[in-house]
Structure formats: structure tokens, C-alpha cells
Amino acid sequence: MSSLRTLRSLSSAHRFISRTSPAWHLSRRLNSTVSRDPMTGELTALPDIELSRLEIIQTKQPKQTPNASNLVFGHTFTDHMLTIPWSANSGWGNPKIQPYGPISIEPSATVLHYAQELFEGLKAYRHPGGKVTLFRPDMNMKRMNTSAKRVALPTFDGDALVELMKRLIQIDKHWIPDQPGYSLYIRPTLIGTQPALGVAPPNQALLFVICSPVGPYYPEGFKPIALYGTTEYSRAAPGGTGAFKLGANYAPGVVAQKEAAQKGYAQNLWLHGPDHHITEVGTMNTFVVFKHENGVTELVTPPLDGMILPGITRDSTLALARDHASGKVILEGLPEPSKFVVNERPITIKEVKEAAQRGSLVEFFGTGTAAVISPVNKIGYLGEDIHIPTGPDGMGPVSRPIWKQLVGIQVGNIPSPWSVVVTE
């Protein structure tokens, strides 16, 4: 009875138990077998995602891999996908790698009505010699769990999902085009599938992972983009969902993007509140570089105040820049550490505009998984254009060394703990 009592006390709090605690290890061991107290029928520790329960159904009709030069972002998918069902009664079910194909969804499923959905995006890189790696997948798993909590979807063991994604990528690794700048875009997605119209935490969910071979964002070298400063719509607000990678943040942004395009700009820049604070660029984080009168170069990005997505390229850019500023890892080409500071602080469009007029604006760029770094050369703001310097290759003096380091790590030229091996 004493082990039953221990189990019962784990109850639904199970998934929030610290992974170093004995209770966590106990519950892990019992995961696959115990979900109800046999004496009382009461729910005990529910199964988490388990690699050992993986079932693999290989496709019998492998598709022809596409000609890399014809790839359009997110239009082509590999032969297989990973699915893992969840229910409130029995926890996470058997992971399954199966042929890529349509999902059968009840028309009353909450994902179709109430946007009970979230996603992640990361890339698998193929290195010369055939080694395949992922870039910081632990960060995606952490954010995916944070997003899940925000919309009352189930959380899970991120390490187990990384292991399962590795299996999926191993099976479809011949889909990663064998050319520099190409990669496999991985899209983990979690949706609420309860077939009922009440607005409530779902009692059924489905996690799935699909993979899409993608080309370089700038196949012909960097091309700085023009942004339209959006003040008519807002992407996020205090107490809202801007800091979470939820489906709900994306559809509402399409009209802002469409209107920016109609006005002749490539993307929109989200300006928040009466002071028009700079928040994000389309679906990327934003960085600005100033050169101050005292000769110090400042790299700035808006702080994680609840309205900014905690981007993994954002985090990596800050980490590399801070390592340089502290003298820990010097990046060739950046201003010397004593003349370089890195700040997460609010920035208004007014500050950018005045810096541009004064000649102290050095760079403006977006960061994200798709483009890594995306330089900006112009911002349309209330009928005027703010012009932003760009280097001869499109990049600026701060973004270029950071981009080189980041991409060097991603493609395996620079060893780093951020690079996680999928297959040697």
C-alpha cells in the first residue's frame, strides 16, 4: 500500500515535479504501466511521452525527393510524420512514426473553433560527410511546454520528444538537400482534439511533428528588406499571448502583413502603444544597433516583457554578443569589447528615427529560425521613410560577425554545445 500511496500523491501534479527529485524517477519508471490506483480507481501518475513505446510504420510508397532549387518554404513534406495522442484520462499514448498524410479530425474539435494549438520551428542541418545536427532543440522544447501551459494544453517531457524527433529525422534524412544553406525544417505542433464545443481545457490532444526540406532564405546573398511600421493593428498586449508560440498570434497578423505589402514594403514592423515601441518584425525578433557619441556601439533588443516571443535566434544572438562584450569569446569584426554593449531595453521608433537623422543608427535587423538574420534598409513610418545603413553585402558591421558565428555553429564548422547530433 505504501507505494500506492506515493503514487496517488503524485497525482496530476506529476508533470511539474522537478526532474532531479526521486518522485520524478519513480513516476518515470512506472509511467507506462500505472495510470489508475487499482484499489480506488483514482488517477495517479499519468504516462509521459516515452521513447520505448515508439511504433514505426514505414511508408510503402516513398516519394521522390524534390529538386532543391524548386523548394518553396513549407510546401514540401517528407515521407513520414510523428504523432503522439494524449488524453486527460490516460496521459500520453504511444508515439508513432507513420507515413505522412492527412489527419482525421472531428468537426467539433477545439483546435478548429478555439485555436487550442501551438507550434515550434527548428532546423536539422546536414554536414559534409553526412552528419546531421539540430540547433538548440532543448530551447524549443522548453518554449513548447511554456506555450502549452498558457492555453491549458498538456505539457510533456521535452527530452523524450527530442529523441523521437531524432528518430524521425534519421528515417527521412535523405530529404535534407545536400547543398550549402539547405536544411530540414522541423515543425512540432500540439492541438486540442476534444470533440466538444465548450470553451475549456481539452481532454484530448494530439502532438505531431512534420518535416519540410527548405532552401536558404537568401539564395542570392543578403537582400535587405523594407518594413512598414504598423500602428493600426497590434500583435500583442500586456496580459496577452505575445510571449508564447501560439497559433492565435499568427492569423491576426496576416492582414497587417498584407497591408504592408500593398504599400510596397516587404514586411511589417509591429509598433506598440501610444509611444510606438518597437516590438517585432513580422514574425521575427528585432535588433537595433546605435553608435553613441562616446564611441560605444550598442546592440539593443526589446526586453522579454510578456509581449515579445523569446526567440531562439534572439537568445543566441544575445549570448554570442554578450560573450564578445565580456571578452569570453571574441568575434572577429565586432567592435572591441570595451566599446561594445548589449542591452535588452525598450526602444521607440522615435529613438530610431532620431538616430537615423543624427547618423548614429548603425543597423536594424530581424532574427528568426527561417532567415537567421534579416537586415532592414528602410522603415515606412507615418508617411515617411526612415533610411537605415546597410553594408555592401547587405549586412552591417554587428550582424555580420554574429551571423557568421551562428551559421558556422549550425552547419558544423564551429564546434558548440548548441549543436545536437541526430546522426553521425
Add this chain to the structure above:
Amino acid sequence: MSSLRTLRSLSSAHRFISRTSPAWHLSRRLNSTVSRDPMTGELTALPDIELSRLEIIQTKQPKQTPNASNLVFGHTFTDHMLTIPWSANSGWGNPKIQPYGPISIEPSATVLHYAQELFEGLKAYRHPGGKVTLFRPDMNMKRMNTSAKRVALPTFDGDALVELMKRLIQIDKHWIPDQPGYSLYIRPTLIGTQPALGVAPPNQALLFVICSPVGPYYPEGFKPIALYGTTEYSRAAPGGTGAFKLGANYAPGVVAQKEAAQKGYAQNLWLHGPDHHITEVGTMNTFVVFKHENGVTELVTPPLDGMILPGITRDSTLALARDHASGKVILEGLPEPSKFVVNERPITIKEVKEAAQRGSLVEFFGTGTAAVISPVNKIGYLGEDIHIPTGPDGMGPVSRPIWKQLVGIQVGNIPSPWSVVVTE
């Protein structure tokens, strides 16, 4: 050539053409047959939703209709559903009434990743003698089109969709429980189905309508609810999507509702901004009644400032109250017209709290399709409870006459142009 030229000029603006214009009638006539200029291949007027193209596939396995007393909101669905596909190239396709069942969706469909989705909710009422009516379906169609524009989903002819919904309801009308207070809840839904991961207006979409028999919201008479004043999360913000019936507004509210329940309150009250303005109650609009020192009773609801859903019960409540205040249609039980005013104006929780303390707070209630009117007896706010008067039957002196009139129209006891006949 001249008719071709006319058609070409209609182009994609087609759906926004005034319905009284000759161009609209021309495009209607040609809807089903013309979608490309045969000379240039250029897109011309695309087909809208057309009743004449309806295809009906009756189920071969009708389900047993449920025992009405066991119904849980939105868990039971009728035998059939309506589906209408759309594509950017060919416009709206053939409407189909078919057996209710799962939908096949590509795992890359934008609805699963970016919340490209919206819905409506309305009820079909069965009257003694078998007549079936809908309540103000034109309002749902108007709002559905407004929502579609906000997330770049396709708009459509709302009248045609109402006609198609009537056909669906006629086929499944035996599912409307034959008991007072019961109805058939109709859920039109529109989702983006383009199988591609780019964040953009979808080039494929699916409109579907499902029907669920529902019981009275308060089977044992009115039961006033306690609200928790939510200041930790926000439902809507300026420039956001609060005024549109989008999926994106709902999943983010589940945690606020869950936390209200954990604190012992039935629902949450969304308090916006630093002044804690009253906006909505859970998924309902909010009304407050004050009795001022001069003897005037004031019915107030927050204005449609872009953050408030333009609820149909809200609009109907305002219309009935204003007709009374102007002396046009007197509702028995309401204060006499000279002592009754109706206002759409901002209200803060402070105003409500002070009125409660002073004894000038008369009522606080929510309005929505599900409950019609939902009286509130308590609001938890920053650790204190604001107590709100309720009448012996749960309702108050202003909500009761309005509720009686509204429900009288809905169930067919009071003739009204708001009641639209589905079948005699």
C-alpha cells in the same frame, strides 16, 4: 469582348460589390460558370456560395436522438453537416449536406498552425405545432464576414449560407428536443486549409456547419453566478481581435477561466487596462444597471470600441431597452420611459464597486447566445467581494422584462421580424 471586359473589371473585388449594383447581379448570374477569362486566363468573377449547387447525401445510418435530459452543451451532434470548400482560384465550390463525421485535414493546414479560423453560434427553436425558426441569422452572417476579413479568410453571400443552413436544419429538425427551453445550437465555422507553412492569406478554405441539440442553460431556474475580476490576463487590446469572433480569442481565455474556478468563482470578468475597465464576462457581453440619485435607472454596456464582441444578444438587449426608453414598445416591468436611459459607455470596476457600496447598483448581468441573460451576484476584485443585488428568481428588475421579451420572440410567443422561419 465587352462582356469579358466587364467581368475582368470585377476581378477579386467581386465580393465587396454592392448587392444592388448591376455588376453584382451580372456576377451572380455568371457565378457558377465563369472564373477565368478564356482569352487571357486571367481571374474574373469567382463563384460565391450558391444554393442551386447544393448536393445532399443522406446518412444511411441515422443515429438515435438522445434523451434530452442527458444533453451536455456541445457534446452531441446531429446526423448531418454542411460543408462548402473554397479556393483562391475557383472561389466557393459546391455546398454539400452530408453525414456528420470527421474531416480529413493535411497536417500542414494553416488552421492547425496559425489559427486561421472563425465561428458563429446561433439557435434554431422548435415551436408548439412544429414550426422551426432561427433568431436574427443575418446578424451572424454579417459578423462572420467581418471576422473573415480580419484574418484574410474568404467572405461570402450570407443570405445564401442562411438558406443552406435552413436546408440542413430541415433535414435534422427531429433532433430539436420537443421540450420548452431546448433548441438546436448551430455552429458555422470557417477554417484555412492550405497545406503550407507560410503565414499568409490561405488559398484554400473550408466552411462547415454542425448542429448540436442543447438544453436550457438554467434547467432549474436562474442561478446567479459569481465572477472573478481578471487583471492578470487580457482578452483583447486596441488593434487586436476582440471585436471579431475568431478562434484566436478563445484558447487564451481558458487559463483565466480555470484560475477563476480554482478561486471558487463560476466565470471570470475581463478587466482591461490600468483603470480596470469592464469589458466582457467569460465569453459573454456585460451589462450593468445603476439607479441614480435623480431616480433615473441607467442600463449600461461597454461601447463597441474594437475590444468588445458585437454580440447579437447584446444588440437585441439594447434594441429592446431603447424601444422601451423611446416609448416605441413598452416592456411591462421596466421603469417608466422617462426614468430609464440606455447607454453604451466605458465603465470601470471602481464605478461598480462604489455604486454597490452606495446602494445604487441594481444589477450586473452577462448576455450571450447560450444563456441569453446570466445574472451575477458577486465579483471578486483584488481580494474583496463586491456584492450585487439579485431578485428572488435570480434576475433583476431590468433584466427580467428584457429576458421575457427576448425569449418570447425566440420561442415564437411574440411575433417579430427577428424570427426567421426555417420550416412552418
